[in-house]
Amino acid sequence: MQPQTVALATPFGSRAAQALLGVQERICRALAQADGQDFRGDAWERAEGGGGLSRVLSGGGVFEKAAVLHSAIRGAGLPPVVLREHPQLAPDSPYFATGVSLICHPRNPYVPTVHFNVRYFEAGEVFWFGGGMDLTPYYPFREDCIHFHRTLKAGCDRHDPRHYAQFKPWCDRYFHIQHRAEQRGIGGIFFNYLKDDRERGLDFILDLGATFLEAYLPIVERRRGLAHGQRERDFLLYRRGRYVEFNLIYDQGTLFGLQSGGRIESILASLPPEVAWRYDWRPEPGSPEDGLAEFLVPQDWASLTA
Helix, strand or coil: CHHHHHHCCCHHHHHHHHHHHHHHHHHHHHHHHHHCCCCEEEEEECCCCEEEEEEEEECCCCEEEEEEEEEEEEEECCCHHHHCCCCCCCCCCEEEEEEEEEEEEECCCCCCEEEEEEEEEEECCEEEEEEEEEEECCCCCHHHHHHHHHHHHHHHHCCCCCHHHHHHHHHHHHCEECCCCEECCCEEEEEEEECCCHHHHHHHHHHHHHHHHHHHHHHHHHHCCCCCCHHHHHHHHHHHHHHHHHHHHCCHHHHHHHHCCCCHHHHHHHCCCCCCCCCCCCCCCCCCCCCHHHHCCCCCHHHCCC
């Protein structure tokens, strides 16, 4: 599958797709080591050209579900989500897109859910990079939020000291659940249409794979053994509902996949294995569950002290 997949792109696109496979492998290896269980690999092909490798860990000791997805696809006919941002492109333009996307849904409510994505897109002479990562805690710790954002800032600063200042507020805007008037989590970084330089852009998104592991795994190790009961489990399931709502209504990656006729199993692999909605539920004032709200207000985490 892989030689066919990368042959569908320009030489640079082929190189980017191959390099992103390496990012997927390194992340899967690190997450499997943290969990104690390995990923199942599921290679697939796309009728229009290309394909991908979906790797999923289910029922692990740390992660109830973790999905790390690689794709490299060719298409003809741009999805509406792309045409809306780039009206100069012809609707029937051929395109190539490659990327890695992951989601980790933890078993312990004190371990945050995390999302990571990097991607490269080209259509004729037009190209861009996009991506980012964000943290969604249930019972947050101030020092974890600070560590996550400081690590992201350091990773951005290695490439351009302007990146974090631009991409952090972009993330806060993007991961806003409009119909709830609340944030999905404590944010991170988000960027799209980065198109100044192909080589610098590729270096940046590849390095973000290492930044992700540095930002997330120390939090997992600190919180994975904390005792919890049914109350915390119920709140985890309730808050996962917000994650599902955002992904199915607003997420650009999900929309791109659905509108481009992508593989449904891979597109929806980001959804949690269990989730609950509770009608008109409110946390008890002053409770740990009520305390989450103050963390969901966008703030300059990287500049705060623990």
